[in-house]
Amino acid sequence: MKRTMFLKAERIGYYLKVYPSLLWILLLSIITIFSRVMLLVLVPGPMFYYDSYYYFSQASDFISKGLIPSDDPVFSILLGLWIAVFRVFSDPLIVARFFTITLTLITSFLVFNLARKFLGDEFAFTATTLIMLEPILLSFSITTHNDVFAMMNAMLSLNFAVSQRRILSTLGMPVTFLLAVWSKPFLYIVLGIPLILIYAYRILKSKKSRKLKIVVLLFGLTVYSLAPLSPFGQQYYYTQTRFDPITKVKIFLRPEIIQFVTDKIFLITNINFINITSQALFIVGNLLIAYAFAKRFKRNGNVVNQGITEFLPLFMLIIVYLSILTFSVFTMGYRIVGGTVIPDMDLSIRYVIWPRFAVLWINAFALWEIISIIARHRAAET
C-alpha cells in the first residue's frame, strides 16, 4: 500500500517535471473553481435577469419533451444533457449553475494555453488569473447565461487559429467561431476580424505559390463579407433593429457614445485608483506593442517573419478597439421620439466581458514587460 502511494507520488513528480505547466493549471483550476463556488455560497439568490431562466427553460423542455431549443440550441442542449445527468445530486436550478462554472474552467485552460504560447507559464498564469477573476465574467459564470459558452468557443477558435495542427486550424476554428457567433453575434466582427488577420498572416507566411495565396485570401474575405448578407444574417439583423448597418453607423458613431462605452469597459472595479492604473497599463501596453513592432521592423525590414503568437498582444488590442466601435454602433438601445432616434446610453454589462478579457491581457502584458525591463536593467548593472 505504502509502495503504491510512493509510486503515485513519484509519478506525479515525474509528470510535473515533464509538464511543468500542470502545476500552474492545477493552481488556476483551484482559483477558478473556488472563486465561483465561494460566490455561489455568498450569493445563493436567484439567477440573473430573464435570459438565464429562458435558457434553463429551453434545456428543461429539451430533456422532458424533446423540443429542440430555438435560441442558441447548442448551449441549451448541452445544458439540458448536463441537467439530465447531474440532477440526481441537487435541484436542477443549482445543477444548471455548475454547468457554466465548468465551462469557465475549460475557458481558463484555453486562455492559459493561448497565453503560455506567447510568454510562458508564469505570464499565462498571471494573465489568466486576472481574466478569470474579472468581476462580470466571474459573476456570469454562476448563472446559465450563454456568455460563458460564447467565451469558451471564442477561446477555442483562437487556440485553433494559432495551432500547428492543420485539422484544428482548418476545421476546428470555423466550427467554434460559428458557435461563438451563434451565441453572441457581435463576435462576428470583434473576433472575426482578428481571426482573419491571423489566417491572412499564416497564408502569407506559407510556402504556397503566390497565386494560390491570393486566391485563398480573396475567397476567405469574400465569404466573410457576404455571410451577413445571406438570408440567415439578414433575418437575424432585422429582428434586432429596424436600421441597416450603415444607417446605424451614421446614427450611433458619436463621441459621447464612444466615450460612454469606453468608460464601461474600463470601470473594472469601484476603486478609482485601480481603474486608472488599469487604463494607464493599457496605454503602456499600446506603446510597448507599437515599440516592439517598430524595433523588429527596423531590424528585419518587415514584421512578417515572426511567429504568430508574437502578434497575440496586437490581436488583443484590435479586440478592444473593435469592441468599443461595435458596442457603440450595433448594441446601443434607443427610443424614437417624434421621429428622432435617442440612444438609451445603456450598455448591457455582459458585453464588456469580451473586451475586458483583452484589456486585462494587455494589462498583464504591460506589467510583465515593465518588470522584465527593470529586472534586465538590474542584471546588467550587477
Add this chain to the structure above:
Amino acid sequence: MKDHLEILLVLLALASSLLPAMWDEAVNFTYGSSYIMSNYPEAARWLVHNLGDNELAIVPSSVVFEALEPELKGRIIPFSDIWKGAGVFLAADNTIGHILAVRRYLAQYLRLEKIGYILVSRNDPYSARLFEGEIQDELVLLKIIEFHSESLFWNDPVTVYEFTSTRREIFNLTLSAEPAKYHTNGNINLSFNESGMAIHYEGEVGVYIPIFVNSSTMENLLLTVYLKEMSLGAKGNVVVYLDKDGDGRWGGWDVDTGVLIEIPQKPPLRNEILLSQKIYKISYNIIQVGIVLYGTSPEAITVDSIIFYEI
C-alpha cells in the same frame, strides 16, 4: 528564486490591490443582479398556492415562473401573447395609441377567459409598458399583493392584481375618418388622416361634433381624449353637451356639462397625450362634443379619438 523575482513582484502587486477589489466588485454585482429577480420566487410560490384549479394567470417573463415553479406550466400566459393578440409589436416608438389597443385587447381577454390574477413587473417591458403612467380606460385592476424586497439593491417588485372593472366602452369617436356631421367656427382648417383629425388654426376656434351617447340612465362616465402632434402654443378645452330638453339635438335649454378638459402644453418627450375626466351624475344623454382651441399664432393639434366609458 532570483529568476522568479519579477513574477513574485507581479503576483504580490496583484494580490494586494487588484484582486480583492475585483472580488468585491464581483460580489456586489452578483448581489445586485440577483436582487433584481429576488421577488420572483416568492411571487411564483404565491401563485401556485392561490391560483384556482381552472384559472389562468397572466405573468411577466413566463419562463422565469415556469423555471421556478414547474407546476405553473400550462397555467400561465405571458404578457407578450397579449401584445401578439392585439397585433402590436413592442417597439422603441410605441405610441399611446398602441398601448391603448393592447389594453383594450387585454380587457376583452380578461372578460372572456378565466383569469385569476395578473402579475405586473417593471422588468418585463411587455407588462411595464401597459401600466406605466396613469392611463384611464376600461382596464381597471385591483391590487392584491406586492412582492418587494427591502434592500439597498434595486429589485423588481412583482405586483399581483385582479381584474375588477365594471367599466365598459359605450361610445368611441375615432377621427381618422371625417364624421358625417360637424361644424366649426373661427379661422380653422380641418383634415382627416390615419392619425386623426388634424386641426390647423389661429385665434379662438371651435369644432363641434354631434354625437349620441345614451347616458341618461348611467350614474357616472369616464371621458378620454387622445391628442397628438401638438404645436407648442396649442391650448384649449374639450366640452361635452347634454340634451337637457330631450329633443335629440343641441339648442334650446341644452347645457354643457361644465366639465372641461384643459389641454396642457405640448408634452416634452413624446408629442402625444391621453386626457381623461370623470363625469358624475350625468342624468341626460350626450348630444355633442366640442373642442375649443385658442392660440396667438398659427397652431396645430391632432385629435385621434374621443371615447366614453360607463363607470
